[in-house]
Amino acid sequence: MSTQPTPTPTSAPSWTLGDVTVHRIDEVLLPPATGPWLLPDATPDLVAAQDWLRPHFADDEGILRLDSHSFAFTLGGRRILVDTGIGNGKERANPAWHNLDTDYLRELTAAGFPPDSVDLVILTHLHADHVGWNTRKTDGRWVPTFPNARYLTSRTEREFWAGYDMEEARAQMFRDSVIPVEEAGLLDLVDVPAGGADIAPGLRLLPTPGHTPGHVAVELTGQGRTALITGDCIHHPVQFAHPAIGACVDIDPRQSEASRRALLASLADSDTLVLGTHFAPPTAGHVVRHQDGYRLSPVHAGPGPLTGGESAVAGQEGRCPVSSCQRS
Structure with missing residues (x-):
């Protein structure tokens, strides 16, 4: 299998929750070898038994599809980015x-969301x-990509x-x-208690430890409609059906499973x-009970105009309001 990622097409799918539109900012589609490495217990036979995973989240051979992207939205007048992907020009052991x-x-x-307009970067x-796009290389030095933003992660x-x-x-x-952001004085550490931490009106961090000790999910609300960004508490929808499946890089597998459940x-x-x-696209959906576990009922979003336009159902021009998106 190829170890090289496939560039994603130029688009910014989005979902509208009341007065908040969440954009998916694509980086790369991860290579097919990622799934068996990351989630080794998600065998092809186990994946194939969950027919709802196809065609979006797995192929016909039971190989998982995964993606690397961020989410960007404006809330309370602040431009917010959740996670910053892998980054360009970074020396990494993973090919x-x-x-x-x-x-x-x-x-x-x-x-x-041009970089100098971002107000807050949340790192799950x-x-x-x-954390890769936290910085970019300028004149031979790694400097903050978002110089006007506060970067935020949990103190733990x-x-x-x-x-x-x-x-x-x-x-x-x-x-x-990470260190260049700290040295620039831009990193804020937040205490996240068991009940979560409100960091702004309509914006909360929820503790989901296990993958890492201080991992958080991000909950945002717009006019009574709520979305939750998983981070790596859930890497792939197969874990909806089998929450016991953990990632090979989970620091505390039992805690990770407990957080996921x-x-x-x-x-x-x-x-x-x-x-x-x-x-992988369609990326979003609702959790519904299925057999002895759960499944993801997808909510699709079309590319549409990236900074405006009328709302529309999946595949049409405009931004996709949750209430009218297609569900499977």
């Missing part, structure tokens, strides 16, 4: 992440594929890594993507729109 050259910033700008956790997350005996690859990631139970049969940080 699918190494020395990328993508149009991520062009996608972000086309969606109406500090892994290389979630940063303090864990500060005391962790890192291998060189992870230390390199911190040197090029609690999150799915809280979302089941609700109107909350779930936005998966690594879910």
